[in-house]
Amino acid sequence: xxxxxAKTLTAGLTGAVTKTYDGTTAATLGAGNYGLTGxxxxxxxxxSSTGAAYADKNAGxxxxxxxxxxxxxxxxxxxYVLASTxxxxxIGQISQLALxxxxxxxxxxRNDVDPKLTYxxxxxxxxxxxxxxxxxxVGETVGTYGITKGTLSAxxxxxxxxxxxxxxxxxxxxPVENVLIPYIPAEGGGAAGSGPEVGTQDxxxxxxGFQLAQDEQxxxxxxxxxxxxxxxSTNDTCPPAPYSQGGSTSGxxxxxxxxx
Numbered sequence: 001x002x003x004x005x006a007k008t009l010t011a012g013l014t015g016a017v018t019k020t021y022d023g024t025t026a027a028t029l030g031a032g033n034y035g036l037t038g039x040x041x042x043x044x045x046x047x048s049s050t051g052a053a054y055a056d057k058n059a060g061x062x063x064x065x066x067x068x069x070x071x072x073x074x075x076x077x078x079x080y081v082l083a084s085t086x087x088x089x090x091i092g093q094i095s096q097l098a099l100x101x102x103x104x105x106x107x108x109x110r111n112d113v114d115p116k117l118t119y120x121x122x123x124x125x126x127x128x129x130x131x132x133x134x135x136x137x138v139g140e141t142v143g144t145y146g147i148t149k150g151t152l153s154a155x156x157x158x159x160x161x162x163x164x165x166x167x168x169x170x171x172x173x174x175p176v177e178n179v180l181i182p183y184i185p186a187e188g189g190g191a192a193g194s195g196p197e198v199g200t201q202d203x204x205x206x207x208x209g210f211q212l213a214q215d216e217q218x219x220x221x222x223x224x225x226x227x228x229x230x231x232x233s234t235n236d237t238c239p240p241a242p243y244s245q246g247g248s249t250s251g252x253x254x255x256x257x258x259x260x
Contacts, residue, residue: 006081010037011047011070013089021059021097021157023125027052029067034087036072036080043076047087054092059157063092096159099124103134103147103165109172110142117147117167130154136167144168 014035017027034047050069067087072080100122106115117134124130132151139145147165154160 004079006079007038007040008083009039009045009072009080010083011035011067011087012037013065013067013087013091015091016093017052017065017091018093018095020095021057021125023057023127025053025055025057027054027065027092029065033089033091034067034070039080040076043079044074045072045076045080046074047072047082049087054094057094057157059094059096061093062090063094064088064090065092094157096157097125098122098161099154099158100161100163101130101149101152102163103149105165105168106136106147107168107170109170110140112172114167117150119152124154124158128154128157140169142169142171 012035013029013033015030015033017029017033019028029049029052031046031048034049036045036047039045047070049067049071052065052067055064055066065088068085070082070085070087072082102120104118104120106117108115114136117136119134121130130152132153134147134152135150136147137145145167147167149160149162149164152160152162
């Protein structure tokens with residue numbers, strides 16, 4: 001009796017298999033991705049598999065894809081047998097996943113420490129995370145500066161679509177210097193020379209513009225008293241201009257029309 005043995009076929013993968021990064025190695029094959037080596041022309045034989053996977057999950061091209069559980073089908077499949085139930089081919093491509101990141105505008109006063117630069121990001125695949133930081137253009141003068149992506153990264157599996165922001169430096173409120181106002185007793189509030197000594201140090205010029213010499217004080221007081229040295233001598237403390245004694249409240253200070 002005669003016997004015809006089944007012809008052995010070798011299954012391979014062809015074409016292209018593509019997807020966008022999803023954190024998995026799963027691959028989806030179509031009928032056109034299977035190739036059969038050794039098939040006789042005219043015979044109708046197809047191949048399929050129970051599963052397929054990329055060599056790894058990362059974005060890239062020319063990636064190896066492996067099909068497992070390969071089997072034959074079609075009218076002529078009974079005349080053939082597979083050399084292996086697996087098939088491989090460098091037909092895989094995984095594209096980067098788009099990730100939108102929007103920087104937040106920031107503001108500070110001049111010479112203050114920069115606030116932390118923040119952003120809003122789209123959803124990453126579970127287990128992935130962002131690293132690095134945003135940065136801004138260099139400068140400390142009042143004005144606006146660009147906030148850029150800096151070293152912020154989600155890794156090679158993501159294509160970041162970055163929207164920059166504006167960093168604004170304001171003039172702010174200048175620091176207030178401590179200015180000591182001399183105590184001048186109100187008229188009748190004490191004997192001349194009994195109060196604290198008049199004068200303090202001017203924070204701007206070191207005292208030259210604020211400290212009045214006692215002889216100037218005495219001269220001014222003599223003019224107010226009509227030239228007589230009634231209540232103020234060169235050894236007494238007299239109110240310097242623009243200060244003046246007055247009022248009925250003991251211990252009041254009069255500074256250019258304002259009472260303290």
